[in-house]
Amino acid sequence: MTLDNIQEIAIRHWPDIKPRLDLSHSLCEMECELEDIPDVCKWLSLEMHYVFAGLIVEEGSSDWELRYVFYSDHEPGWIYILTHQPLSDPAFPSISGFLHAADWHEREAEDLFGLYFAGHPRLGDFVLHNERWQEKLRPMLHSFDGKKSVEHRMPDLEWKPNLIVKAPGAFGMTIGPKFSGVTEPVHFLLETVGEDVIRTIPRLFYKYRAIEKIAERLTTESTLLLAERFAATTAFAHSLAFVQSIENICGIKVPERAQVLRVLLAELERLRHHVGAVQEICESTALAVATSQAAIMEEELLRLSGWFTGHRYLFGLAVPGGLNKEFDDSVCHEAVQQAKAILKRFDRLEEMLRVSSSFLDRLEEVGIVNQLEAMKHGLVGPVARASGITRDLRKVQPYSGYEAYTFEVPCEQEGDGYARLRVLFEEARQSVKIMEQATASLPGGPVFSEVRIKPGSALGWVEAPRGAAFHWLRIGEDGRVSRYRLITPSFVNWHGFHVAAENFAFQDFPIILATFDLSVAENDR
Amino acid sequence: MISSDILFQIFFWLLVTGVVTTILIPERWCPNVLAWFGSVAALALLLSAGTVLLGGDTFRFSLWTIPVLGTLELSLDKLSALFLVVTALIFLPVSVFSSGYLKHYLGHYSLKVFNIWYLSLFLSIGLILFASDVLMFLLAWEAMSILSYLLVNFEHRDEEHTAAGYLMLAMGEAGTLAAAIALLLLAIPADSLSFPALKSTSRGMSEGLQWAIFLLSFFGFGVKAGLAPFNAWLPRAHPVAPGNISALLSSVILNLGLYGIVRINMDILPMTMTGPGLITLIIGTVSAFVGILYATTKNDLKVMLAHSSIENIGIVTAGLGAGFVFTATGHTLIATIAFVAAFYHMANHSFYKALLFLSAATVDMKVGVRHLDQLGGLIRRMPLTALCFLAGALSISALPPFNGFVSEWLTLQTMLRSAELSSVSVKVVFALCGAILALTAALAVTCFVKAFAMGFLGISRSAHAEKTTEAARSMTSPMVVLMVFCLLLGVLPTFVISALDGVLKPITQASAVEALTPPFFATSPDHIKLKPEFAAEFRDLGAQVGQEVFPGQGLVVMHRGGEHNPVVFAMSTSYMFPVLIILLAIVFVVVRFGLARDRCVIRNQRWDGGIRRLLPEMTYTATGFSNPVRVIFDTILRPTTQDTQATVEAHFRAAIRRRREEVHIVDRSVITPLRSGALKIAYALAAMHHGRLNAYVGYGLLTLVLSLVLVLTVAG
Amino acid sequence: MSQWVRKGLATGIKTTCYPGREETAPGVSPGLPLGGDYPEKQASELVKRCTVGALSFQNHKLVVDYRRCVHCYRCIRGVTLPIAWQQGYEWATDTNIIETRKKFVRAFDRSLNIIVVDTGDCGACLNEVRQLNNPYYNMHRLGFFITPTPREADVLLIVGPLTDHMREPLRKVYDAIPMPKWVIAVGACALSGGVFSPSFVCDENISEFLPVDVEVPGQPPPPLAILHALLVVAGLKPPASLITQSVSLKHEEVKKQ
Structure with a gap:
């Protein structure tokens, strides 16, 4: 169903809707009355099967603007549901009761902006931990100075974790925030009666760096540094999403060579990330040789990146208008040849893993997320694709010329740890396939075209290695950033993590965590 | 020196006076009256039985004659003396403990009633053990059963308590009935009811009759001892009883069941067949395993201790069973060792279980909850109680130098001696039982690590546990006394073994002293009945150390295999204890004055992963x-x-x-099928009652024919 | 399972020759900009392009503040006269505190147990620390081990800017490490807050919160630079003086060596 059809139906249902159709960007904005929001969202998600990408809150000069972003899994098209509400009355209906993917978005908006979502049962104590921050501290408001430190509250002795398992002898086993060897800080409470874990509660945002706040009033150049560095294991994907949002605002056509090179780099990063993810999965099952093999490949890909681009994590490459660095054709060919060689060994590793029964025993039927739950939580990336959802922005909402490449989106049905592993392996293969196509058709020309920053707002999106990432950017009249919203795949997938981490034996916890391939840095922002 | 029969009379009249005094005094004095009369009577009993146990004269006197049934007789032999000493040593601290413990019942329940029941129970228990004829024994037994039921059901306003009490009473009565039949079967050939007469005519009894007597008595007394599968009452009755009564129930009354089994199957009718011995062994082992399994999984402190009692009685029974088998096969020495192990474990269990139950009662009374999930951190608020519980836990987990170690060690060693038996199938049974008993010992450690760690260490998990205080001295001092008993029984096993040997010598006609505790300190060479090279080896190992200072018996317990497995195992908790203390002292001195002298010691919070605050629910x-x-x-x-x-x-x-x-395995696999079976039969019989006259006449005719056939077969 | 044994053996030795000899494989280090004498015009253009303030022009010399350099490459790419670039990776610098702790050095000269605390890192530094365990760097051969508990740690290795929520955990970890202990701060974020500071959630660098003994610049510093820091702590390598000393001097020293 095309966007104009959807628009028609919407107007028929809700005559109050003020639509704005922009077919050149396959975008449909629908301005709704506040009370229609739940119904429209429900209709869009349940009947039209649009996927909820995220909630973007903006504090205007006189009113709140809430933007519910939806996209389709099947055809190009974006739908923004917009609503406005005067600043003095920040109350909105909650949609997370039926559209569960919106849960954390609403909690975040409540915590940082002070909005109220009527009907949401779990507001508060989310981004800003209640034991440490003053109640009513709303750092995302324009009136709040993000550069100054604030006074903290006294330790809250009343704070209790929200334990919901009611069984004799049940308790919350605490893990973290500093746990295990080299790990990112998360605090898990495993609700258990010993050995069998019934439910897992992750407590996140230990790494909250307030990227969205400190980006305000910055130049786009400085914000680019933030976009690149807030989650650096997938730095290029996020910097690409950011520069694409600028390019969308300014309406720039990026030189073709830059587009191809961007694809090449993005896929190189995806390959490296997936090898690293496989390494962590092997490590979680204590399969030492496989871990080492994957680690060798990861380091070789890091060295390849370092040799190819100058930086092991592809920093400082994407800029609005193209790339910061020119690459020789021969160097690109050489890089792809090396990547192919590594992939060959990676395939061999997969073959060996597939016949290691002790390894498979630990992965199979562990951390299952069925398709329904994955839909409900709006999971993205390899995790969603392992649960039977063929969701890939490169295919559906192509950017940077992805429509020109032939590749397949792997999809597995089981939704267990092994399915996620298989998806990672298959995607790595597809990435190299795309890289080969990119170098085969490498056009000539410049890699950079000048950009004049214009005021406006737009969404930039990429299929980052962990899944769909959305960067919403609004540039003010002064050419500086006035609102920067980051919707990251890990934020979405952390929300669904508890589905996988339910009713399992304690020793499977590291495996579930590793196969879910989550980044705390990407979530905490 | 007052002779033991006079002491017995003092014991008797003290208790009677106690009952009378209770009736006369006001309610609030009751706890103290109970403590004084109970403990002094216990002392008198201790002296009376103690002199007999350590070699004094036995006594015997007749009370009065009841027409038709015969004379009521009381006597004291060494077997009774052993049980009486244990009983007295338990009643002494428990009575003192009660003075403090009972105060919280003031105004809720009548303490006068409690006193009368308590003192009467003590008396009835004494009489059971003194009884020397079937009638006296059964009368005292009935009195004990009813009084213990009344005491268990003391907090009678609770529905659950009453139900548990009824079950206990019903099962106890079924047991008494079976035991009475067994005793009567024994009495038929003797034509008398006195025990010595029964004993004198028991030889040469037919195998069928022996089996019947064994099965009936084993079931009858096994119910009281709490052996699987007749123990459904036990885990229900213990937790509802007042704390001091649970201690008595576990430490004294369960022993009475064992006394019954021992009196009939060892003394009156010694074993001549291996079958009953094997049954005893298997049932003991199964009880031990089932007991500890449920103890580990239950977390109500008293329920857990009750299940653990089943385990320990099971271990004792397994030892007895091994002894029965060895007796029947003619290995009298090993049989004696097995009985020594069993009696030793019985005594040990009495002491540490009393200690643990008293600690649990203290916790229950002071904290108000006794579920381990709601306790925690008590060691900081009740240090002495925690220490006592720890000592009890170490004892019951069989860790040296405490007492549980010695008797479990002996029991397991005895299992290994089955190598000397000739029958392969018996050996297999012994091997399996030995393995299960070893598993039981391991689970016991898990169980009591849990009990101590979750109850006394860590963070308090409830508001009650956070605000508790140490108990009164009248409650802690009896626990300390019991703790000292546990330690002494553990550190000086050789003395205990020789005392137990005195009990067993008249029964098994063999002495285990020479085999278990060879007199290493003896100076004259002919005294040592050891092979010279063997003795020399032990001398080199230091067994003669302290010869000058301590001119008594050896302090090493040894277990030597026979010809088939000439392996020797030896242990000495007596040496281990001082060595342990010296080692700890050396470590302390080295660390305190050597290593830590020029280091700064930083005391820090426990490492909790960096969370803001470790909460009890975490x-x-x-x-x-x-x-x-x-x-x-x-x-x-x-x-x-x-x-x-x-x-x-x-x-x-x-x-x-x-x-x-979950339904307890005994309830599930024995009680429920029994109940449904009984109901099924009842329904089947009900089908016969349909009111047709012809059918009833037919039944009568059928019965007559069957009776005639039966009579004719028997007569023919 | 035998396939894994064969595979492991067939892979052979991958381990770097560092610290015995210099590692020369391409791509092991992103390198760092090199300060020194530059024409004033070029220098001022470079300083202007550096949005994080790592470059400054003092006394006719272009000075690079390595604590702030975040590898944005804006001083080398998209500029007509780029800055000189140095490769290398021996960047770990000790601070003055080290002198007072000299007497503890012997305690560390055999083996180090390292606890790694991520205080808000973007994932790159953490991933580079993780690489130290891979066969290429294999820090176990040098006696360095990652430990999950501070109780047995000698070295606290911090990556990332110090976020507000991680202050208390970091303090707890530091307090729980027995004396003597060393602190290594890894990466520009840990040293200066990087691009994330100042803000209300991470407004200071870690040395204001804890005494830092060894600093490793770079965003992220390559694994070899982190390895160098560990070798400095163990007394097996001399520290570099990127941060403390004048940059051009350092450059000459490197040449001499």
Whole structure:
């Protein structure tokens, strides 16, 4: 169903809707009355099967603007549901009761902006931990100075974790925030009666760096540094999403060579990330040789990146208008040849893993997320694709010329740890396939075209290695950033993590965590 | 020196006076009256039985003659003396403890009644053990059964308590009936009811009759001893009884069941067949395993201790069973060793279980809850109680130098001596039972690590546990006394063994002293009945150290195999104890004055992963700690679990409730089938009652014919 | 399972020759900009392009503040006269505190147990620390081990800017490490807050919160630079003086060596 059809139906249902159709960007904005929001969202998600990408809150000069972003899994098209509400009355209906993917978005908006979502049962104590921050501290408001430190509250002795398992002898086993060897800080409470874990509660945002706040009033150049560095294991994907949002605002056509090179780099990063993810999965099952093999490949890909681009994590490459660095054709060919060689060994590793029964025993039927739950939580990336959802922005909402490449989106049905592993392996293969196509058709020309920053707002999106990432950017009249919203795949997938981490034996916890391939840095922002 | 029969009379009249005094004095004096009369009577009993146990004269006197049934007789031999000494040593601290403990009943329940029952119970227990004829024995037994029921059901306003009490009474009565039949079967050939007469005519009894007597007496007394599968009452009765009564129930009354088994099957009718011995061994082992399995998985302190009592009585019974088998096969020496081990363990169990139950009662009274999940951190608030519980836990986990170690060591060693038996199938049974007993010992450690760690260490998991205080001295000092008993029984096993040997010598006609505790300190060479090279080896190992200082018997317990397995095992907790203390002292001195002198010691909080505050609900519970055991033994426990979820707004879960229910294996596999079987028969019989006259006449005719056939067969 | 044994053996030795000899494989280090004498015009253009303030022009010399350099490459790419670039990776610098702790050096010269605390890192530094365990760097051969508990740690290795929520955990970890202990701060974020500061959630660098003994610049510093820091702590390598000393001097020293 095309966007104009959807628009028609919407107007028929809700005559109050003020639509704005922009077919050149396959975008449909629908301005709704506040009370229609739940119904429209429900209709869009349940009947039209649009996927909820995220909630973007903006504090205007006189009113709140809430933007519910939806996209389709099947055809190009974006739908923004917009609503406005005067600043003095920040109350909105909650949609997370039926559209569960919106849960954390609403909690975040409540915590940082002070909005109220009527009907949401779990507001508060989310981004800003209640034991440490003053109640009513709303750092995302324009009136709040993000550069100054604030006074903290006294330790809250009343704070209790929200334990919901009611069984004799049940308790919350605490893990973290500093746990295990080299790990990112998360605090898990495993609700258990010993050995069998019934439910897992992750407590996140230990790494909250307030990227969205400190980006305000910055130049786009400085914000680019933030976009690149807030989650650096997938730095290029996020910097690409950011520069694409600028390019969308300014309406720039990026030189073709830059587009191809961007694809090449993005896929190189995806390959490296997936090898690293496989390494962590092997490590979680204590399969030492496989871990080492994957680690060798990861380091070789890091060295390849370092040799190819100058930086092991592809920093400082994407800029609005193209790339910061020119690459020789021969160097690109050489890089792809090396990547192919590594992939060959990676395939061999997969073959060996597939016949290691002790390894498979630990992965199979562990951390299952069925398709329904994955839909409900709006999971993205390899995790969603392992649960039977063929969701890939490169295919559906192509950017940077992805429509020109032939590749397949792997999809597995089981939704267990092994399915996620298989998806990672298959995607790595597809990435190299795309890289080969990119170098085969490498056009000539410049890699950079000048950009004049214009005021406006737009969404930039990429299929980052962990899944769909959305960067919403609004540039003010002064050419500086006035609102920067980051919707990251890990934020979405952390929300669904508890589905996988339910009713399992304690020793499977590291495996579930590793196969879910989550980044705390990407979530905490 | 007052002779033991006079002391017995003092004991008797003290208790009677106690009962009379109780009636006369006001309610609030009752606890103290109980403590004074109870403990002084216990002292008198201790002296009376103690002199007999350590070699004094036995006595015997007749009370009065009842027409038709014969004379009521009382006597004291060494077997009774052993049980009486243990009883007295338990009653002494428990009575003192009661003075403090009973105060919390003031104004709720009548303490006068309690006093009268308590003192009468003491008296009836004394009379059971003094009884020397069937009638006296059964009368005292009945009195004890009813009084213990009344005391268990003391907090009678609770429905659950009453139900548990009824079950106890009903099962006890069934047992008494079986035991009475067994005793009467013994009495038929003797034509008398006195025990010596029964004993004199028991030889040469037919095998069928022997089997009948064994089965009846083993069932009858096994119910009281709490052996599986007749122990359904025990885990229900213990937790509802007042704390001091639970201690008595476990430490004294269970022993009475064992006394019954021992009196009939060792003394009056010694074993001549291996079958009953093997049954005893297997039932003992199964009881031990089932007991400890449920003890590990239960987290109510008293329920847990009750299940652990089943385990320990099981170990004692296994030892007895091994002894029966060895007696029947003519290995009198090994049989004696097995009985020594069994009696030793029985005494040990009495002491540490009393200690543990008193600690549990203290916790229950001071904290108000006794579920381990709601305790925690008590060591900081009740240090002495915690120390006593720890000592009890170490003892029951069989860790040296405490007493449980010695007797479990002896029991397991005796199992290994089955190598000397000739029958392969018997050997296999011994091997299996030995392995299960070893598993039992390991689970016991798990169980009591859990009990101590979850109860006394860590963070308090309830408001009650946070605000508790140490108990009064009248309650802690008896526990300290029991703790000292536990330590002494552990550190000086050689003395205990020789005392037990005195009990067994008249019964088994063999002495285990030479085999178990060779007199290493003896100076004259002919005294040492050891092979010279062997003795020399032990001398080199230091067994003669302290010869000058301590000119008594050896302090080493030895277990030597026979010809088939000439392995020697030896242990000495007596040496181990000082060495342990010296080593700890050396470590302390080295660390304190050597290593730590020029280092700065930084005391810091426990490492908690960096969370802001470790809350009680984030720490391990007893249920969590024991859950692995629950998972491993799933097939035995067979729980049914049911999860229900409550949600708000369709996707947000407000609660996940998990109900886990399990039926005790004995209830499931014995009691329930029995009950449904009985009901089935009843329904089948009910089908006959349909009111047709012809059918009833037919029944009568059928019965007549059958009776005639039966009579004719028997007569023919 | 035998396939894994064969595979492991067939892979052979991958381990770097560092610290015995210099590692020369391409791509092991992103390198760092090199300060020194530059024409004033070029220098001022470079300083202007550096949005994080790592470059400054003092006394006719272009000075690079390595604590602030975040590898944005804006001083080398998209500019007509780029800055000189140095490869290398021996960047770990000790601070003055080290002198007072000299007497503890012997305690560390055999083996180090390292606890790694991520205080808000973007994932790159953490991933580079993780690489130290891979066969290429294999820090176990040098006696360095990652430990999960501070109780047995000698070295606290911090990556990332110090976020507000991680202050208390970091303090707890530091307090729980027995004396003597060393602190290594890894990466520009840990040293200066990087691009994330100042803000209300991470407004200071870690040395204001804890005494830092060894600093490793770079965003992220390559694994070899982190390895160098560990070798400095163990007394097996001399520290570099990137941060403390004048940059051009350092450059000459490197040449001499």
